[in-house]
Amino acid sequence: MFRSSLSDYCEKDQLRWALMCEACWELIVKADDDEFLDSLELTYVERKLLEELYKQGEDRIVEILELQGEALQEAIAELSEESLGDIGELGKVMIALHTSEVFGDLFEQAVQDAFEPLFNLAGESELLELDDEKVWSTKNKAAKKFVKEIRSLVPDMNQSSTDTLLRSFEKAIDEGNTPSERALLVQGISAIAATGEDGPFSMVRAQRVSRTMSTAAANGGKLEGWKQSEIAKGKKWRSAAGSRTRKTHRKANGQVVDLDKPFKVGKSKLMYPGDPSGEAKEIINCRCTMQLVLD
Template identity: 35%
Template structure:
């Protein structure tokens, strides 16, 4: 069987999500851009990983990763919101704060994990294409779900509903949450975690409730 190209893998993965075609295509494009940039960062890190001065670069790499995230946000966030809302009168305070906080938080956590993998000698996983792909999918989905919430807000919706992907790979906690309704800026209860939307880590949600999640939201009036 021929090996699928990375873009084809992403197409297959995102295509399984219960989303309008335009939103799927935008997520695929965003993930491809982010994955490409992450691989560049990982390549640079790998070249310096054996250096006794590597720790001096750690903060720099976290900053680069955060800046890359912000650049993608600037290029795509409003475009995604406009798939949901016909008119946008300035982003909500919630979205503005979430984007800034998350760009810093995720970059710091990724860099900390990279450092632990380097220290354990596990370079294959630290700088792998599959790790970059998993990170890009998770982070792009989180960003797009924040944009979805913003779209609901701009459209005048007051409530949201958690929708799980109904196959045998869905986590039990996400199956239980399927159909859960909350006020727009009230968190969902997912297992022992709280999430404002799928893949949200701003309230301290466990990684096991976030990584590779394919759940989405739907608006409720």
């Protein structure tokens, strides 16, 4: 079983766990995910592994965003001065960058490496909590479907970063008095974005994407665990606390539906918080979770 492999993994590397706990806790606190993690009913060892998976996923996404930033800067460097002052040409560069299959493949691999195991961890924990005689399979179809659905969400995530950069480019073009000034301003924005200090290739965005994927993975795994238990009847939406929780999610708080029915959240129908088949505006940066209903 998956849980047995977790124990073996941790026993072989206890020193590593001890060294990384403080860093992981700082990450989780910064991401404001304590309440979410508390809802998963994990053992100490499982929680530490979940934090490690979260950190691995975030690190991998940082790497992917850095590559995207470098690719943007290279593409900008190849444009003529005239093209650098044309928002239409810059838009074509951004679209080509963010629709590249290369980055789609990288995001999918990141999900498989870090967030699919998180899906399995959350799912098995819920299943064994309900029936410790049940055996969780890491080869279940739900986990593979989750990976594909997350990939389908990546274009929506990229669209927001495309819009952000194009607005910055448009402002730079308006502020430049000559073609050379406009070109320099656009190149400067591209260079800042590529460093990851601000904008769509920054650590802030990596955390946002990671949180989106981790919420989807953990909640998707929970739902699959409940299904495999064959005793769960329904599910209840639990909104994250705090003023940053969007209105549609606060309104969904307490909503109860059958296990195989979706929640109604805004105009979306979500099987669980973070469900990547829903609208991006109801998923990005979501911290909600759900509770089991047995009768």
